[in-house]
Amino acid sequence: MLTYIKNSFVLLALIVGAGFISCKKSDGFAHNPSQPMVVNSFAPAAGPLGTEILIKGSNFTTDTSKIKVSINGVRLLVVRVKGDEIMAVITTKTGSGPIQVDIDKGTVASADPFNYQFSYSVSTLAGSGQAGYSDGKGTGASFNFNGVRGQLCVDKDLNVYVADGGNQRVRKVAADGTVSTIAGSGINGYADGAAAAAQFNNPCGTAVDKDGNVYVSERNGRNIRKITPDGVVSTYAHGSGNGGNELTSVVINPTTGEIYWSDFYGDGIYYLHNGNVEKIINHSLPCTLTIDGQGNIYATHYDDQQVWKYTYDAASATFDGGVAIAGTSHVGGMDDGIGLAATFARPWGIAIDSKGNLYVSGQGGGDKSNNVRLITAGTWAVTTIAGVGDNTGFIDGLGYDARFNRPTGIAVDKNNDLYVLDMDNNRIRKITVQ
Numbered sequence: 001m002l003t004y005i006k007n008s009f010v011l012l013a014l015i016v017g018a019g020f021i022s023c024k025k026s027d028g029f030a031h032n033p034s035q036p037m038v039v040n041s042f043a044p045a046a047g048p049l050g051t052e053i054l055i056k057g058s059n060f061t062t063d064t065s066k067i068k069v070s071i072n073g074v075r076l077l078v079v080r081v082k083g084d085e086i087m088a089v090i091t092t093k094t095g096s097g098p099i100q101v102d103i104d105k106g107t108v109a110s111a112d113p114f115n116y117q118f119s120y121s122v123s124t125l126a127g128s129g130q131a132g133y134s135d136g137k138g139t140g141a142s143f144n145f146n147g148v149r150g151q152l153c154v155d156k157d158l159n160v161y162v163a164d165g166g167n168q169r170v171r172k173v174a175a176d177g178t179v180s181t182i183a184g185s186g187i188n189g190y191a192d193g194a195a196a197a198a199q200f201n202n203p204c205g206t207a208v209d210k211d212g213n214v215y216v217s218e219r220n221g222r223n224i225r226k227i228t229p230d231g232v233v234s235t236y237a238h239g240s241g242n243g244g245n246e247l248t249s250v251v252i253n254p255t256t257g258e259i260y261w262s263d264f265y266g267d268g269i270y271y272l273h274n275g276n277v278e279k280i281i282n283h284s285l286p287c288t289l290t291i292d293g294q295g296n297i298y299a300t301h302y303d304d305q306q307v308w309k310y311t312y313d314a315a316s317a318t319f320d321g322g323v324a325i326a327g328t329s330h331v332g333g334m335d336d337g338i339g340l341a342a343t344f345a346r347p348w349g350i351a352i353d354s355k356g357n358l359y360v361s362g363q364g365g366g367d368k369s370n371n372v373r374l375i376t377a378g379t380w381a382v383t384t385i386a387g388v389g390d391n392t393g394f395i396d397g398l399g400y401d402a403r404f405n406r407p408t409g410i411a412v413d414k415n416n417d418l419y420v421l422d423m424d425n426n427r428i429r430k431i432t433v434q
Helices: 002-020
Strands: 038-043 052-058 067-071 077-082 085-089 097-103 106-116 120-126 152-154 160-164 169-173 178-183 203-208 214-218 223-227 232-238 247-252 259-263 268-273 276-282 286-291 297-301 306-310 323-326 347-352 358-362 371-375 381-387 407-412 418-422 427-433
Touching: 038 097, 038 106, 052 097, 052 106, 067 077, 067 085, 120 381, 152 418, 160 203, 160 214, 160 407, 169 203, 178 214, 203 259, 214 247, 214 259, 223 247, 232 259, 247 286, 259 286, 268 286, 297 347, 306 347, 347 418, 358 407, 371 407
Parallel strands: 152 203, 152 407, 203 247, 286 347, 347 407
Antiparallel strands: 038 052, 052 085, 067 097, 077 085, 097 106, 120 427, 152 160, 160 169, 169 178, 203 214, 214 223, 223 232, 247 259, 259 268, 268 276, 286 297, 297 306, 306 323, 347 358, 358 371, 371 381, 407 418, 418 427
């Protein structure tokens, strides 16, 4: 369906582009710059990429070269004009908002917003689907997640860094799907040094800083490791004193550069402070963390079956006790809804986009969570955007047509597109947001 929309949109653009030449001259309507423009109505009120909107008003023009139609500053394609009507087509990622019409120096906006409906197209970025180890491009590469609920992250160049727990390696997936190994000999153990000789004990989470250093949490090694861009592995922090043996994710505070990690059985979130590992947030069974531009942490919690927010106080470099923002406490399910009225089934991965929206991927398996959920910033409304919770499998497609098999890690890139570590499918999936 999305391919059809895109192809139709391109064809429409070509037809319209040719039509511009013949409709530039006035057909009896002329814009009067001394009089206000008016937008009386538009229809439809909502739609996705490719939606045609008929805008009705007055004091427009038929000279298409002088008309600009936009939503949130994103320009729409003007298809045709008549003095009191404009037909425009919704382009990608406009978001919801009033429709603005600009002619010469005049401007007017609709009283009501157009409600943009995002589309979520799932594809396979890399992975053959068979457990194994091989670098290569796209489906020519192999992963072996082997039940390690791995996380991933993405840098400014759209490189995805993947903790490949079953292979005891850290892998990089370039934007074109080319997979390479950046560290790990494949031996389950503990050894720092040159990347190819380094040993990991079930690497689980990854985070990349502005300088290209990759931090890795180990599920069983109980260490946070650091991989430099030139391929040297060192130990950033020992997990001694952290409680249990699952360091499930790692994040970087963008305001300070501090490294935080979740210790699943250590019942909290930790960091290295003055050379000592300290618990900075105390809460049971944290799964995965993400962090916003102000340093606030969002975490999925396994037994709570909720998503929590921990607010950062920059003055004291501390966090509050946290508040649940989505999910009904200790109630499993797949119900969409507002905030605490929604339900999750053992939520695992979590990531945040540039607008503060959160994305949660379930771990699947015995829980009905083989999908990706959106938590809208501010309202905390929970919506399922890809996959069906109680359906496992492997299908690329649009939204509910897609299928996952125990998705765990999730990451968001600078374009607000998503990447999912699809554990039991041994694939990295990409969700393109349109």
